[in-house]
Amino acid sequence: MNVLAEKKGLIIFGAILLVVLIAALAAYQTTGSMGIEDRYATAVGLPLSPEEGGGDDTFLGFSAEGNHILYVIILGILIVGAYAVYKKYKI
Amino acid sequence: MAHIHLEDGSFTLFWVLVWWIAALCLIGIALYLLRSRYKPDPKKITIAAFVTAAAFAIFQVQVPIAGGVHMNLTPLIGILTGPVIGTLIVFIVNILSAAIGHGGWGLVGANVLVNFSEVLVGWLAFKGMKKITTDLFSLAGVATFAGLFTGNIVMIAVILISGIQGVHQTTAQILAGLSLLAAINMGVAIVEAFLTGLIVAYIGKIRPDILEGDRK
Numbered sequence: 001m002n003v004l005a006e007k008k009g010l011i012i013f014g015a016i017l018l019v020v021l022i023a024a025l026a027a028y029q030t031t032g033s034m035g036i037e038d039r040y041a042t043a044v045g046l047p048l049s050p051e052e053g054g055g056d057d058t059f060l061g062f063s064a065e066g067n068h069i070l071y072v073i074i075l076g077i078l079i080v081g082a083y084a085v086y087k088k089y090k091i
Numbered sequence: 092m093a094h095i096h097l098e099d100g101s102f103t104l105f106w107v108l109v110w111w112i113a114a115l116c117l118i119g120i121a122l123y124l125l126r127s128r129y130k131p132d133p134k135k136i137t138i139a140a141f142v143t144a145a146a147f148a149i150f151q152v153q154v155p156i157a158g159g160v161h162m163n164l165t166p167l168i169g170i171l172t173g174p175v176i177g178t179l180i181v182f183i184v185n186i187l188s189a190a191i192g193h194g195g196w197g198l199v200g201a202n203v204l205v206n207f208s209e210v211l212v213g214w215l216a217f218k219g220m221k222k223i224t225t226d227l228f229s230l231a232g233v234a235t236f237a238g239l240f241t242g243n244i245v246m247i248a249v250i251l252i253s254g255i256q257g258v259h260q261t262t263a264q265i266l267a268g269l270s271l272l273a274a275i276n277m278g279v280a281i282v283e284a285f286l287t288g289l290i291v292a293y294i295g296k297i298r299p300d301i302l303e304g305d306r307k
Contacts, residue, residue: 009224013232013288017281020236024278027271036153036160039275040096043268044250045260071155 094150094163094188095202095246097255099195106253111200114182117207121178129175138301139172139180147184151193160279165206166213166238167287170231170302171294177210178203201249208245213238227302231291235284236277243273 031039041047102110125131131139146164153161168177185202188194194202216234224230247269251262260268294301 009220009226009229009233012220012223013229013236013284016233016236017284020277020281023274024281027274028278031271031275036096039272043272044097044101044255044265045258045268046097046101046255068155 094161094185094194095198095205095250096194097198097250099197101195101255102197102201102253103256107197107200109200110204110249110253111197114200114203114207117178117203118182121175124175125179129173131176134301135172135176139176142168142171143180143183146180147187150184150188151191154279154282160276162279162283162286163206163209163239163242164283164287165209165242166217166231166235166283167290169210169212169214169238170217170234170287170291174207174211174214177214178207181206181210201253205242205245205249209238209242211238212241226292227295228288228292230288232284232288235287236280239280239283240277243276247273 031042034042142164146168149162149164151161165177165181168180172180182199182203185194185199185206189196189199213234216237217230220230220233247266250269251266255265258265291302
């Protein structure tokens, strides 16, 4: 009975996740990639603000902003690090 | 997330005041309830302090999905502290965020209402779902989806009611644009649902007394 109750919760969670994921992907296909302020401006009809800053944002010729592969690498390092800490100090 | 990312001047002064007054009334009610009925113990205040710090930090970190959206942790606030203390937490977080340029000062009132709705619905969904399942991960995950979806609805309602100064879009066009925005926000809600679910499941394993719903 307890197992069934737990599975019911996960099924509901999974179903909601699927619907939300499809809706989010469809919305992303329509709008494309943009920052949150630009999204709001576009949604309500305000003019987009010009890109702030400028000049060279690289470090030793290496740019982090917008580099999705780098995000995945950093996320992977964080997950591995968190798992290692969890295993070492597991309660 | 559903936090309204518009600059000062987007709403007319009238609507800025309306939302600020509504938020202050909500905060007043929360303070009254805390003083008269729900006097928090030191443990709960400590939890509230940690959650406030965590929520403020996470507000400033953009998840690199679809160009960048930040999480809120508002449903987690509801689950761990309840809606009364949660009201004060979201007010503090919004004030501090405005202080560092994250959203306009005039929008703080509206954002408090948006975030309060997330806290309240997250708390209600967490308590209500206990009749359906005992799995803390899915309880917290579904509560997160419910809370953040409600926040998006409130955000859209606030903007549609207030209108935006200086734009010529029709209400239908603004609604369509904000609906797409809400769908993107809910995509990031997936990340937050997993995060909240894992946090609550872990707390439930080591300190189940901390979870708001387990308090007698």
